[in-house]
Every structure is written in C-alpha cells, then in structure tokens.
Amino acid sequence: RARFDKILLDHAKDTGAQVLEEADVKKLIFDGERLAGVQYQYQGCRHEARANFVVDASGRAGLIAKHFNLRKMNNKLQNVAVFQHYKDVVAENNPGVEGDVLFSCHEDGWLWGIPIETNVMSVGAVMPLSLLKQSNPEEIFKAHCDRSPRIKSAIKGATPLFDKPKVELDFCYYSEQFTGPGYFIVGDAACFVDPVFSGGVFLSMLCGLKAAEAIHEIFDGKDDLEACQDFENLCKTGYDSYFRVVYSYYYEFNRDMNKMGLNLPGGFRFVLQTFAGDFWAERDQPVLSYLRSKKEWDTFEQPFERIYDCPIYPDTHYKAADPASFTPPEDFLESINTQTQTETQKAAVL
Ligand SMILES: Cc1cc2nc3c(=O)[nH]c(=O)nc-3n(C[C@H](O)[C@H](O)[C@H](O)COP(=O)(O)OP(=O)(O)OC[C@H]3O[C@@H](n4cnc5c(N)ncnc54)[C@H](O)[C@@H]3O)c2cc1C
Structure with missing residues (x-):
C-alpha cells in the first residue's frame, strides 16, 4: 500500500501538482458558507491554501465530515479488527500459494492473512465489538488465529512487528453527504465498509477520480449542483452496493463465502462480477437486484438516484441480458465444498 501511494504521489507531481508531504491540515477556511481552503502546518509554520474546491481525502480522520457532523456509525456492522504484522514469514509454512491472500472464517468472525512485502504478512481478526470487550486484544487475537489452521500455520516461526496487536475501532460508518x-x-473520509471483500482502496480511488472529473466538468461550465449530485449518486450507489454484499455475507450466509458464491441468484459469473467490485451493475443484474430488493439493507436515509454504469469498464462488463453464462465445472464445486468441510472440521477440533 505504501508503494502504491508513492506511485500515485509521484504521478501527481509529474503531472504538475504541488505535493507537500508531512503537511498537517489544522483548520478549514470558509468564505461565508462556502469552504474556500485549509490552514495547515508545514515544517513548523502555519500556511494557508485557498482553492475553488477542496477534496477531503483524509481517510478515517474525516476532517470535513467531522466538522459538519456528517459521520454516522453503521449499527448493522459493529465489528472491530485486531491485527498484527509478522516479519520473517517462513514460506514452507504457508499452506497456500506464495503471494495469495489467506482468508478464514469461523463462528465468531473471520481472519485475513495478506502478504504485504516479501516475508512480511499482515494478519487480522475481525469480530464483534462485544466479543473483544469480554477479553483483551492479545488473548483474543491469539485465540482467533488458533482457530484458523491456515493462518496458524502461515505465522508459525514468524516474528510479530508490533509490541501488541493493534485494534481498529469505529469500524463502519457513512456520510449522508459527499x-x-x-x-x-472521497474514500474513507466519507464511508468505511467492513473490509471483508477488500473493496476499500478501489472505492476510495474511484471516488477520488470521479471528484476530479466532476471538478473539471464544473470548470468546463457544467452546473455545480448537477455535477455534485451526479458524483454523490455514483458514490452512494457504490457504497450502498458494497454494504449490501457485506450484509449478505454476515446475515444471510453466516460468513461463508463459498455458500455466497453458490447460492446468490444469477450464477457464478454475476457473483464474481459483484465480488470483483462492479457495484454499478444494471437493474437486471441478478445478484445486485436481489441484494437491492432488501429494504432493511438500505444504508443511506436520504433517497438517491442509482447510477447504472460501470465507471471502470462500461463496455466490457457482463450484462445480465447477455445470453452466455458461466457455470463452474463440477470438480471445482466439489473441491471448494471439501475445503470448507475440512476447515470447519479442523476448527471444531481445535
Ligand atoms: C483493518 C483494515 C483492513 C483493511 N483491509 C483492506 C484490504 O484488504 N483491501 C482494501 O482495499 N482495503 C482495505 N481496507 C480499507 C482501506 O485501507 C481504506 O479503504 C483505504 O485506505 C482508504 O483510502 P483513503 O485514501 O480514503 O484513506 P487513507 O488511506 O486512510 O489515507 C488518508 C490520508 O490522509 C492523511 N491525513 C489524515 N488527516 C490529515 C490531516 N489533518 N492533514 C493532512 N493529511 C491528513 C493520512 O495521513 C493519510 O495519509 C482496510 C481497512 C482496515 C481498517
């Protein structure tokens, strides 16, 4: 992630942006009702930057959302993550393929094992906040890692990088206004969805890109309000869809991704399309139309107009009306069923 951020930063510099690293925004500047810039601390001094538009990409700090009190916690997903980074990971202990993301679920939550550099792995356990409150981060993290034979094996012999596992609270939230x-x-400054399907960076990038496009359109003469509304509708469609996928994982399929893949309506290709991040699929796309039919899974209280256009691959993504469909081969289905059973049985024994 750090390397990826550096690539983006260097690209911004190459294309003419003035980039200040380690500058800390302290205050928002207003002209009447309109946000007109920021005050920031840089190399020990206070400075001001004024602009026609301010894009807040401050992540969970959420400077603008917090200033206007826009952030609302998502009460349907009251989870926390407890995580640790490990160095000197022993390749032979990895039960999967080098470079793959490991994923495990059990009755009380799920775990990730994500290689972040050669021989360094991030391991996290996501669980209900209520469960963490009954224990402490060290104990519960160990207990949850022990419940996953794959993760337990992957970190065998590796060295933790932090003194203690870290805890990420205030897990899921959203802003009604973008x-x-x-x-x-944009990004986490507006919304944060449980990371189980790893959509966070993608959605953040997309919002950033679309905010830039909206600003260009305004400079080219598009009506301010219309450009802002289109941007907000697109972001809300994306986050609303992603929240629904996550609700279905927790509430309908009891944290079993294999079951989701096999049982969501529409077959494998549309499940894959959705899992891969096409959250703007047409009305007749079976997976999303099913998830969207559940009123109780609405996130945003204010009505918004859904945008049905894949913002990344508008011409090449699967359309529900396409006659071709993809059904996975029998032996593939058998293999994932067997794998699920084995994991569950092992977890039960442990
Ligand atoms: C436990 C956990 C696991 C996750 N796993 C995944 C995953 O596997 N895949 C995935 O895609 N996503 C994952 N995510 C989500 C992902 O990390 C976020 O969605 C993504 O980083 C959001 O990007 P962003 O640019 O909006 O915010 P950030 O990456 O948080 O960047 C915000 C930046 O703003 C800066 N900033 C904050 N305040 C100020 C200020 N006052 N002045 C100046 N700068 C400021 C910060 O220093 C930071 O550099 C995970 C998140 C968590 C918490």
Whole structure:
C-alpha cells in the first residue's frame, strides 16, 4: 500500500501538482458558507491554501465530515479488527500459494492473512465489538488465529512487528453527504465498509477520480449542483452496493463465502462480477437486484438516484441480458465444498 501511494504521489507531481508531504491540515477556511481552503502546518509554520474546491481525502480522520457532523456509525456492522504484522514469514509454512491472500472464517468472525512485502504478512481478526470487550486484544487475537489452521500455520516461526496487536475501532460508518459548497469528500473520509471483500482502496480511488472529473466538468461550465449530485449518486450507489454484499455475507450466509458464491441468484459469473467490485451493475443484474430488493439493507436515509454504469469498464462488463453464462465445472464445486468441510472440521477440533 505504501508503494502504491508513492506511485500515485509521484504521478501527481509529474503531472504538475504541488505535493507537500508531512503537511498537517489544522483548520478549514470558509468564505461565508462556502469552504474556500485549509490552514495547515508545514515544517513548523502555519500556511494557508485557498482553492475553488477542496477534496477531503483524509481517510478515517474525516476532517470535513467531522466538522459538519456528517459521520454516522453503521449499527448493522459493529465489528472491530485486531491485527498484527509478522516479519520473517517462513514460506514452507504457508499452506497456500506464495503471494495469495489467506482468508478464514469461523463462528465468531473471520481472519485475513495478506502478504504485504516479501516475508512480511499482515494478519487480522475481525469480530464483534462485544466479543473483544469480554477479553483483551492479545488473548483474543491469539485465540482467533488458533482457530484458523491456515493462518496458524502461515505465522508459525514468524516474528510479530508490533509490541501488541493493534485494534481498529469505529469500524463502519457513512456520510449522508459527499459534497457541499466548495468541497468533495472521497474514500474513507466519507464511508468505511467492513473490509471483508477488500473493496476499500478501489472505492476510495474511484471516488477520488470521479471528484476530479466532476471538478473539471464544473470548470468546463457544467452546473455545480448537477455535477455534485451526479458524483454523490455514483458514490452512494457504490457504497450502498458494497454494504449490501457485506450484509449478505454476515446475515444471510453466516460468513461463508463459498455458500455466497453458490447460492446468490444469477450464477457464478454475476457473483464474481459483484465480488470483483462492479457495484454499478444494471437493474437486471441478478445478484445486485436481489441484494437491492432488501429494504432493511438500505444504508443511506436520504433517497438517491442509482447510477447504472460501470465507471471502470462500461463496455466490457457482463450484462445480465447477455445470453452466455458461466457455470463452474463440477470438480471445482466439489473441491471448494471439501475445503470448507475440512476447515470447519479442523476448527471444531481445535
Ligand atoms: C483493518 C483494515 C483492513 C483493511 N483491509 C483492506 C484490504 O484488504 N483491501 C482494501 O482495499 N482495503 C482495505 N481496507 C480499507 C482501506 O485501507 C481504506 O479503504 C483505504 O485506505 C482508504 O483510502 P483513503 O485514501 O480514503 O484513506 P487513507 O488511506 O486512510 O489515507 C488518508 C490520508 O490522509 C492523511 N491525513 C489524515 N488527516 C490529515 C490531516 N489533518 N492533514 C493532512 N493529511 C491528513 C493520512 O495521513 C493519510 O495519509 C482496510 C481497512 C482496515 C481498517
């Protein structure tokens, strides 16, 4: 992730942006009601930057959302993550293929094992907040890792990088507003969804890209309000769909991704399309139309207009009306069923 951020930063510099690293935004500057810039601390001094539009990409800090009190916690997903990084990971202990992401689920949560550098792995356990409250981060993290034979094996002999496992609280939240006079809010600064399907970086990038496009359109003469509304509708469609996928994982399929793949309506290709991040599929796309039919899984209280256009691959993504469909071969289905049983049986024994 750090390397990826550096690539983006260097690219911004190469294309003419003035980039200040280690500058800390302290205050928002207003012209009347309109956000007109920021005050920031840089190399020990206070500075001001004024602009026609401010894009808030401050992540969980959420400067604008917090200033206007826009952030709402998502009460349907009251989970926390307890995580640790390990160095000197022993390749032979990895039960999977080098470079693959490991994923495990059990009755009380799920775990990730993500290689972040050669021989370094991030391991996290996601669980209900209520469970963490009954224990402490060290104990519960160990207990949850022990319940996953794959993760337990992957970190055998590796060295933890932090003194203690870290805890990420305030897990899932959303903002009802993504724009306002003079500003756009993108990525985690606006919304944070449980990371089980790893959609966070993608959605953040997409919102950033679309905010830039909206600002260009305004400079080219598009009506401010219309550009902001289109941007907000697109972001809300994306986050609303992603939240639904996550609700179905927790509430309908009891944290079993294999079951989701096999049982969501529409067959494998549309499940894959959705899992891969096409959250803007047409009305007749079976997986999303099913998930969207569940009123109780609405996230945003204010009505918004859904945008049905894949913002990344508008011409090449699967359309529900396409006659071709993809059904996985029998032996593939058998293999994932067997794997699920084995994992569950092992977890039960442990
Ligand atoms: C436990 C956990 C696991 C996750 N796993 C995954 C995963 O596997 N895949 C995935 O895609 N996503 C994952 N995510 C989500 C992903 O990390 C976020 O969605 C993504 O990083 C959001 O990007 P962002 O640019 O909006 O915010 P961030 O990456 O948080 O960047 C915000 C930046 O703003 C800066 N900033 C904050 N305040 C100020 C200030 N006052 N002045 C100046 N700068 C400021 C910060 O220093 C930071 O550099 C995970 C998240 C968590 C918590």
